[in-house]
Amino acid sequence: NVLGHVPDLNDFVAGIKVILKPGGIVTMEFPHLQNLIEENQFDTIYHEHFSYFSFLTAQRVFARHGVQLFDVEEIPTHGGSLRVYGRHIEQASEPEERVSELVARERRLGFEDLETYRAFSSRVRETKRRLLDFLVPTKRAGKTVVGYGAPAKGNTLLNYCGIRTDFLDYTVDRSPHKQGLLLPGTRIPVYHPDKLPWNLRDEIVGQMGHIREWGGRFVVPIPEVEVFS
Template structure:
């Protein structure tokens, strides 16, 4: 394996999660008696450029031609996107004469807010089913993968973008250098690029191993993201630390000719350096932290089973499938899970084959424990499920440490 950013062959093992199926390869009932393909899930660090990465064993075409994830099913994520559009309008002076492009625009969760403000925009979304959902709500969307050729065609047909948004996609691209050059092609010479990506500082510091799955080919610090964007002639001029996805970076980058890094770039680089992430040694604590999470969660579930408690899940996200497979959790410990996305109803989680039902199943069954797999949405999900306490149920989050959510009870109603 060679580093996909700098071609170095000096890669150090950081965390080996074994072999798992693709995290969004949900099974229907007809496939339950068939074998599943599994792929090694082994995180390594390039000692030269410090890019965290896994081998590209599954292509984006395998994953994203038809996709199970629809962003709009998370209320908090839609609200986050609307706040971003408001911020970008104020910061960049966007209006009816501007042009905004979002790469991996999903179901229009973000650009619909640009449409509502009368800002010309275009989504680039490779998944046929998800792109159709975006067009159905009035968001102009092209069904294509972004690469250097498609970027040149989009620019020729629509003009250069004043703002290119690439939220939670920069980790999903095995051709990192070509994709970065494609982002620059979309952008005007005085334009802005905004990228949101999970911060590897939180991955390492808090043992967030479930963010590692085959769709995510690389994992960024600001330090490694700077090096990656430089391939396309882009400079990070500002950075924000966000709470989303367990802790993310929002990178603001511009073409080199107009770019000058601001003070927050220096501050975050110093934060990473103090955490030891500008040297390989700083990454070696991730494996023991992941093992500690696994052991604590399994002890809890085994205790629940010994006590005769009924345990079900909430959510069927990609990160949840990494957690379930790494921990070896199957229907004997987690009877079923539920999800707001109808696409997943009646299907089964990959590898662990846990059935997925609509959320109403929880209210009908009144289980003793609800294990929340998308733990990064704790505020939103705790509000949705506060009533679980009415029948004496518990809401449990597995990360960053195993803990219980606040619930209503009959006494305080």
């Protein structure tokens, strides 16, 4: 899972061409743009990722540097990823059927059309508005709002939505390395879970089910803002 972390993509892929021996195969994984857009996973966009790929884009980048992506697998890692297989273009042959199937699907989904990305941008903005629609009246009513977990992608969500301690009193995390610190940008404090009177919704609800006893509710912001008891 290196490709999205590379600042100079063309140099990196050109280097793969150089070091790949004749007859060799390179395999790489990266989060799939389809899942990011369909599941509104904009919170996975943060500083250590330079690029987010559809298969169409990856195919073009590798072909530009003499590598044919001849096979692809869809895997569940990181909310939905692609595992691609490449070889020297001089040794290219007919790609696997799932390559052509994925290319056709991505074209149907509009990954080559600017309007697809504009629609995604609009959906992200609507998520921000709906989250604030919940937070503003909740805080006006004198309620306390806290977060559970302090992952990197949480910082994308909080900073984009402008959520600081005026909306989120604090968050808790099981990692001792995060406790006693502040979230970057928002400066929201991180405490041990014992402070309360994980990424999986069912796990969090199961662990924190006791909050129902004092009228607590859960808020899940991604892919759509949902409030439940």
